[in-house]
Amino acid sequence: MLSDKSRPVIQATLPVVGAHIKDIAQCFYRQLFTTHPELLDGTFNRGNQADGTQQLALAGSVAAFATALVNTPDHLPENLLARIAQKHASLGIQPEQYQIVHDNLMSAIAEVLGDAVTPDIAAAWDEVYWLMAYTLIHVERGLYSARGVRPQTIWRQWEVEKKIQETDDVVTFVVKRIDDHLVKPSLPGQYITVQVHLPNGTRQPRQYSLSRADQ
Helix, strand or coil: CCCCCHHHHHHHHHHHHHHHHHHHHHHHHHHHHHHCHHHHCCCCCHHHHHHCHHHHHHHHHHHHHHHHHHHCCCCCCHHHHHHHHHHHHHHCCCCCHHHHHHHHHHHHHHHHHHHHCCHHHHHHHHHHHHHHHHHHHHHHHHHHHHHCCCHHHCCCCEEEEEEEEEECCEEEEEEEECCCCCCCCCCCCCEEEEEEECCCCCEEEEEEECCCCCC
């Protein structure tokens, strides 16, 4: 819950930040990948970066969380937070990476809004960020624990056994495990993250829907 000091500041600045959130997101990712190029290896979908989908996702989630803190503090957007946490857990996001995001996001806000960002405004949005970050870290810790993994150990090797062209734009890959770890049955709507190696040696993640996972 927002502090009494930060609530009116966020309420007053939400329209301004909302109007510039796309520019802030673009500036954020530019700075992030300049200072931490290693995050392009296995963490971010480059296609979503290129078409702006990732930027819009960040903008929407931050704005939605801040709006909920102001308007419905007792009912935070749990579905939104759950989706973000699931995506983060599927990529092995670690708690310490939230500090990296924080530093670059705050820097982007200051760059885009300039002198309009007073110390009180910066402190209020800093509070919003960490409220959201700590919530996600807590949820993600539970997801890792439920599967008995750590962020560094979520990946497994699989072998592609068959490729089935279902339609012109739908393909099914049948894969089999090559280790002795069992596979739990999949749930409706569940997906997995696949990493493939690019020619330059980096890895690119993609999420795929599961149609069956029971052996």
